[in-house]
Amino acid sequence: MSEAIAYYPGCSGLGTSKEYDTSTRAVCAALGLSLVDIPDWSCCGSSPAHTKDHVLSAALAARNLQLVSDMGLKAAATPCPSCLTNLRTANHRCEAAPFKAKVDKLLDDPYAGGVNAVSVLQALTEMVGLDTVKSAVRTPLKGLKVACYYGCIMNRPPELMAFDDCENPMAMDNILAAMGAEVVPFPLKVECCGASYGIPRPDVVAKLSGKLLDAAVGVGADMVAVACPLCQMNLDLRQGQVNRAGGTNFRMPVPYFTQLMAVALNIADEEIGFSKLCVDPRPVLSKALAVAD
Amino acid sequence: MNIINLTRDYDEDFVHRVEEESGQNVSLCYQCGNCTAGCPYTFAYDIPVSQIMRLVQAGQKKTVLSSKSIWLCATCESCTTRCPNMIDVACVMDVLRHMARREGLAAVPQVKTFWDSFLDSVRAHGRVFELGLLINYVTKTGRFWTDMDLGPKILPKGKLAFKPHDIQGKEHVARIFERFERESNS
Ligand code: SF4
Ligand code: SF4
Ligand code: SF4
Ligand code: SF4
Numbered sequence: 304m305s306e307a308i309a310y311y312p313g314c315s316g317l318g319t320s321k322e323y324d325t326s327t328r329a330v331c332a333a334l335g336l337s338l339v340d341i342p343d344w345s346c347c348g349s350s351p352a353h354t355k356d357h358v359l360s361a362a363l364a365a366r367n368l369q370l371v372s373d374m375g376l377k378a379a380a381t382p383c384p385s386c387l388t389n390l391r392t393a394n395h396r397c398e399a400a401p402f403k404a405k406v407d408k409l410l411d412d413p414y415a416g417g418v419n420a421v422s423v424l425q426a427l428t429e430m431v432g433l434d435t436v437k438s439a440v441r442t443p444l445k446g447l448k449v450a451c452y453y454g455c456i457m458n459r460p461p462e463l464m465a466f467d468d469c470e471n472p473m474a475m476d477n478i479l480a481a482m483g484a485e486v487v488p489f490p491l492k493v494e495c496c497g498a499s500y501g502i503p504r505p506d507v508v509a510k511l512s513g514k515l516l517d518a519a520v521g522v523g524a525d526m527v528a529v530a531c532p533l534c535q536m537n538l539d540l541r542q543g544q545v546n547r548a549g550g551t552n553f554r555m556p557v558p559y560f561t562q563l564m565a566v567a568l569n570i571a572d573e574e575i576g577f578s579k580l581c582v583d584p585r586p587v588l589s590k591a592l593a594v595a596d
Numbered sequence: 597m598n599i600i601n602l603t604r605d606y607d608e609d610f611v612h613r614v615e616e617e618s619g620q621n622v623s624l625c626y627q628c629g630n631c632t633a634g635c636p637y638t639f640a641y642d643i644p645v646s647q648i649m650r651l652v653q654a655g656q657k658k659t660v661l662s663s664k665s666i667w668l669c670a671t672c673e674s675c676t677t678r679c680p681n682m683i684d685v686a687c688v689m690d691v692l693r694h695m696a697r698r699e700g701l702a703a704v705p706q707v708k709t710f711w712d713s714f715l716d717s718v719r720a721h722g723r724v725f726e727l728g729l730l731i732n733y734v735t736k737t738g739r740f741w742t743d744m745d746l747g748p749k750i751l752p753k754g755k756l757a758f759k760p761h762d763i764q765g766k767e768h769v770a771r772i773f774e775r776f777e778r779e780s781n782s
Contacts, residue, residue, distance in 0.1 A: 314724040317761055345722040345769045350671060351711035352718075354693050359776045363718070366768060409775045411768050455636075459673035460684070469677050495636040498670035503706040507640050507668070540746055 306430045309371040310338035311390070311420070313383035313532070314346050320383070320532035322576025326561040327382050327423050329574040334431045334439055338380065341370050347389040350499060357396065362409035364393035368418040369410070378419045380426040382561070384457040384531045390420035391463055422457060423561070424530055425466045428474045436481045441569040443483030447591040449563070450489035450524035451475040452515065452538075454496065454531040469493070475530060475560050482567040489527075491518045496537045505541075509548035512537045516545060516553045525587050526556040528563055535559060539581045556584035610657040618691040624681040625649045631675035631685050641665035642703075645675055645685060652688065661696040665689075667704035719773045722763035 316324035331338050348363035368390060371379045381387050397403040397416055407413040421429075427436070453472045461469040470493065476486040496515055497508030516538060519527045529535045539557040546553055558580060565575045566588065572578075577585055615622055625646075632638055632646040642664045643651070651660050660666070666689055675685035702708040717725050763769070 314726075317723070318726045343763050343765050345763055345765065346718045346724050348718065349714070349724075351714040353671070353690060354711055355697065355715065356694055356776065356780075357690070358779075359772070362772050362776070363769070366772065405779075408779065409772045411771065455670070455672035455674065460676045460686075493674075495670055495672035495674070498672070499710070500668070500670065500707070503704070503710045504640070504668070507637070510639065511636055543745065 306335070307337040307339055307376070308421075308426055308430065309341050309374055309376045309379040311341055311344055311347075311367060311371075311379050311381040311386060313381055313386040314349075315383060315532040319536055320559075322579040323382050323532055323535070323559045323561060325574045325576055326559060326565045326570070329570045330561050330564045330568060331423070331427070331431075333568045333570060334427070334435060336426060336431050339374065339376070341367060341374065341379065344370060347386045347393075349385050349389060353389065353392070358402070358405045358409065360389065361393040361396050361402070361406045364389045365397060365406055365414040366410060368394055368420075369412055369414045371418045372415045377417060378421060380421050380423050382423045382530070382532075382559075384422065384454055385533065387420055387422050388456050388463075390418075394418055394420065395463060421466070422530070424457070424474050424478075427478060433477055433481045436478055436564075440482055440567045442567050442592070444479065444563060444567050445483045445485075445592065446594050447484045447563075447588065448487050448523055448525045449479055449484045450487050450519045450522055450527045451479060451492065451560070452489065452496075452519075452527050452529050452534060453492050454529070454534040455493055455498075457530060458493065475528060479528060479560060479563060482564055484563065487522045487524050489519065489522055489524070491515050496534045498537075499533060501537060501541055505544060506548065508537050508541060509545050512541060513545045513549045513551065516542065516555050517551070519555055520553065524555070525591055526558060526584055528560040529557055530560055535580075542582060554582055556580065556582045556587055558584045605658065606655040607657040608655055610660075611652065611655045613695070614652050614688060614691060617694065618684065618687045620683050620688055622649060622652050622683070622688065624683055625653060625679075626681070628680060630678045630680060634674040634678050636672060636674065637665075637668050637670060640668050645669070645689065648692070649683075649685065649688070652692075660692060661699055661701050662703055664703040666692045666696060667702060667707045669693075715773075717760075719770055720766075721760040722766035722769040723761055725760035 312324050344367050348360045352360035352363050458464050458467050458469045458472045467474045480486050497511040501508045542553055562575050629646050632644040635645050638644050669689040671686050673686050679685055
């Protein structure tokens with residue numbers, strides 16, 4: 304089985320979330336999902352564009368949707384929920400002709416419409432499926448207690464995102480459970496971590512991310528699995544700032560869910576990229592897997 | 597918060613513009629408070645989101661557009677997801693900051709500067725150049741990078757590229773911004 308989908312890594316996939324990109328590519332390849340790079344893709348505009356203007360934001364995203372259309376494809380997968388929201392919003396808003404006309408005015412080539420963006424999480428769930436995932440496992444993540452954190456926008460608003468449950472999403476839990484991990488119920492799955500306010504308002508991120516780390520410790524998680532580059536940065540890179548602001552002492556590993564999948568699929572260390580994270584998940588991981596043996 | 601004379605400051609045109617630009621009927625809000633209860637940023641807001649909705653209904657343009665809240669909203673979509681009247685509250689917040697920008701207002705200037713630096717980077721390179729964005733932000737705000745402590749953590753990971761990854765079609769992206777500016781000034 305090999306299914307193809309266009310792949311939009313997002314800017315952070317080339318920088319701060321390289322390990323999300325490499326582990327995603329390796330996992331999809333191992334599971335027979337073929338990700339086709341979009342030639343010369345550009346930034347989707349992310350939050351800064353939609354806070355400025357909706358037409359500008361849609362045009363920045365639609366340039367990429369049109370590139371997908373030019374490839375003869377109708378769907379694109381992205382690991383980044385922020386890219387996902389922008390791409391889906393642009394496509395959705397362009398269904399209204401007057402809005403689309405304004406977007407096309409800003410573009411070199413008009414957007415043909417009808418390109419559906421999905422998350423890598425959704426592509427793995429729907430195009431690969433849990434059975435295939437399960438039968439591909441080489442090293443079960445037995446004994447590893449994982450809290451799955453989806454971030455705030457992966458499934459919201461539900462009318463737009465049209466995947467999984469908006470208050471209690473389960474797609475990541477299901478995948479990691481299929482890989483043998485013990486997923487622990489995590490009540491703050493969709494709470495916001497502080498978004499991109501880390502630079503202009505670090506106090507805000509320290510407070511919101513601190514609450515999430517505290518809850519993860521509270522439910523007995525060994526680690527928090529994430530699906531968003533910005534969530535990852537706030538919870539991992541900024542964990543020291545969270546500790547200083549709140550007088551706490553967290554040392555919680557925050558890997559991408561695709562990195563944990565890669566471990567279970569026996570993918571090479573360079574592609575997993577645990578060394579790129581601030582809190583190294585390997586000690587906790589080997590301890591959990593050893594105890595389970 | 598200041599005491600507001602609701603009848604005196606009622607700006608009908610403002611209410612219509614918010615409704616038109618957001619595509620939402622703000623009069624549907626009956627002040628249940630769900631949005632505020634679920635908003636992770638209420639602690640940092642000067643005006644809670646449900647009160648922003650009330651003030652919009654009451655046409656209180658100046659108070660709303662000068663609030664810090666509209667610049668601190670992260671578009672987390674909690675309010676939109678949980679509003680019993682299906683109001684896209686996050687979209688209303690977004691539209692309010694569009695309007696504030698047009699009026700030259702930004703009650704949390706460093707947030708606006710950060711977003712602008714981000715867009716400048718996209719305009720110049722076609723993609724975000726993370727390190728360049730930071731330097732630009734630090735230069736514009738004149739504040740020493742508050743995240744200096746992160747440098748030793750992230751630099752050895754080889755994640756922050758020192759050179760921008762310019763795309764070939766970066767002129768296409770630059771033209772999107774140019775046309776946008778032309779359209780908004782016409
Ligand atoms: S949302 Fe972030 S990562 Fe995604 S393309 Fe836009 S800037 Fe880049
Ligand atoms: S970074 Fe924060 S704002 Fe972005 S998805 Fe993650 S939780 Fe939401
Ligand atoms: S949740 Fe909806 S109805 Fe309730 S206060 Fe907020 S906007 Fe108004
Ligand atoms: S979208 Fe904005 S106003 Fe609504 S809950 Fe999230 S942060 Fe609060």
